[in-house]
Amino acid sequence: MSRITGSWLYGPSAALPKGEMHGESKYKGEALGLPEDGPGSLPTWLRRSGAFFADIFMAAGVAAIFTFPEPPRNWSLLVWFMVAIFAVLFFSFTPGQALFGLRVQRVDRAAPVGLWRSALRAFLVSLLIPAAIWDRDGRGLHDRLTGTAIVRTR
Numbered sequence: 001m002s003r004i005t006g007s008w009l010y011g012p013s014a015a016l017p018k019g020e021m022h023g024e025s026k027y028k029g030e031a032l033g034l035p036e037d038g039p040g041s042l043p044t045w046l047r048r049s050g051a052f053f054a055d056i057f058m059a060a061g062v063a064a065i066f067t068f069p070e071p072p073r074n075w076s077l078l079v080w081f082m083v084a085i086f087a088v089l090f091f092s093f094t095p096g097q098a099l100f101g102l103r104v105q106r107v108d109r110a111a112p113v114g115l116w117r118s119a120l121r122a123f124l125v126s127l128l129i130p131a132a133i134w135d136r137d138g139r140g141l142h143d144r145l146t147g148t149a150i151v152r153t154r
Contacts, residue, residue: 029041029149043150047100048100054096054099059083063075089118125142
């Protein structure tokens with residue numbers, strides 16, 4: 001009975017015989033052809049979150065310089081959006097990602113991310129929900145929809 005209930009509680013792989021992993025990866029990023037550790041591997045959610053918050057605080061600081069003595073309000077979102085698009089377009093990373101040793105790359109081939117992918121990624125991240133929905137590799141919905149992945153540089 002536990003095998004039957006386990007299949008709907010824990011997914012279809014729970015109904016397989018013990019020790020058999022049908023189509024499951026050994027580590028995050030294996031299905032994408034990425035290494036398990038080191039440069040080129042997928043980072044932890046903590047490292048990605050740190051880069052995101054570093055970008056948010058940097059954008060707020062830059063916007064505050066131009067709106068002083070008033071608070072930056074939505075200007076910080078505009079600064080973040082522009083940095084997120086153009087930094088990824090030209091350098092493949094934002095300042096926060098560079099600080100945390102990350103970069104954005106395409107998963108389908110070795111090519112630049114491009115304008116439409118970086119703009120769509122920035123828009124989806126600004127909605128927050130797509131970035132909070134992850135697949136089994138730890139990639140956010142925004143990365144899956146744009147065919148990109150954030151990988152470690154060090």
